[in-house]
Amino acid sequence: MKISPARTGAFDILARIEGENAFSSILLPQVTARLSDADRNLCYELVLGSLRRQMYLDAVISQFAGEKKLDSEVRTALRLGLFQIIFLDRVPAHAAINESVNLVLRSRKRSARGFVNAILRKASAGVPELKFEDPVGEICVMTSHPRWLVSKWVADFGLEAAAAICTANNEPVSPAFRLTSRYFKEFGRSEATIEKICSDLGLKIGSIRESGLVADCYFADEGRKQLRRAAEKGYVYFQDAGSQLVANAVQIRLGGSLLDLCASPGGKVTKIAAQAEMSRSICVAADLSTSRVLNLKANCNHQGLESVDVLQLDATRELPFSGGSFDAVLVDAPCPG
Missing domain, CATH: 3.40.50.150 (Vaccinia Virus protein VP39)
Structure with missing residues (x-):
């Protein structure tokens, strides 16, 4: 039973998030620390993508499975498989199906093997059209956002703008990071230009850029291996731009x-x-x-x-x-x- 390290890692992380309310921000660096660059990148994409699209994936599962009660391991394997089939064009459907089935077997849910295989094969042939009772419900499911939040955005900005916000919120972005206290102690605090940061961290000029909206926040378009090494040394910290914005709002x-x-x-x-x-x-x-x-x-x-x-x-x-x-x-x- 062969399963790629990326999919095994993603499954284990998602299972812990589901069963223990664990945090992907903590588990992902731990689980991917010894993976190859390709497997690390795929693992991140599988975990974050499956979480980002979870409401939609569950709606598709319900469309295929009806009211059948699913074990959490089976549902996690189905989410992973469906995410790859629907959203990752570069992943062959047969690979997503076979490895999702193997993940179920690895979880000792042998009786669900045929069930998972059947649903994913049907999905690879075409995802059924979902039906909704109201426009807000459609936005919620199709973009995997909670109703209370979508309803607020609809009230504040209108239905069309709320839908656009939710859609944009699902678009992947380059990793955001910032410099740490350890970096400033090592390299100095003055003139932390892009060129100096690249020189200090061994990055190619043009591989990172300033946020433009969040002070002292940078995006990594390239050079992620070098940045991971810098993070391991404590010089940079990967942190979502929105999280950094909250910190910037605190004035002491x-x-x-x-x-x-x-x-x-x-x-x-x-x-x-x-x-x-x-x-x-x-x-x-x-x-x-x-x-x-x-x-x-x-x-x-x-x-x-x-x-x-x-x-x-x-x-x-x-x-x-x-x-x-x-x-x-x-x-x-x-x-x-």
Whole structure:
């Protein structure tokens, strides 16, 4: 039973997200650390694409399977297979089908083998047209966005604009990253031009570009191998531009203090703490579970921010701080990065 490392890794990550409410931002770097570049890229695409299109994929599964109750492993294998068949033109349908069936066998769901094979073969011949009761419901399913959010955008911007926002939100973008405190300590903070950053990190000029919308945010169009090495050394941190934008909104006075709740894995607090004016400030980052706190602490240390105080606490209960202890409190719950 042969399955590509990319698909095995993607299946295992999606199974943990489904069963344990785990985070792709944490699992993907861990699972893909030893994969080849090709397998790493495919694994990322399979995981993020399947999550991005999950509502639509589930609707297609229901169209084929009806009311049949599916084990989570079977549903995960079907999502992966359908995503490849429908959205990845470069992947042969037979490869997506065979390996999805093998993933079911690997999960010891042998009785579902024929079922998965039949659905994916039908899908490869043509995906059925889905029917909807209302336009908002159609946008929700076709773009995999929750109804409450689509309804708000429809109320704010109109149906056509809301549909365009949802569609654009599903388009893949080049990876976003930023420089870390460790980078600034190693290479200096002044004149962090694109040319200097490329020279410092061994990148080709033109392989990265500034966001243009989010301060100190960069996109990697090429040179991802070199950037991964820089990330391993703690010089850069891959972080979604939207997440960086939230961090940029937090303004702390010189020598001030910040409390970040629901902070793990630590992308926002480490971006805030890396600012020059925060060198004499107090940053406290907290989260609920032991695993998330350990990951938060490791992330701070990796970026050269041992000064960030990391705590484990339940923010739904009374906090162990007196009123007015902090100049700013950041709560982005649940925090994806």
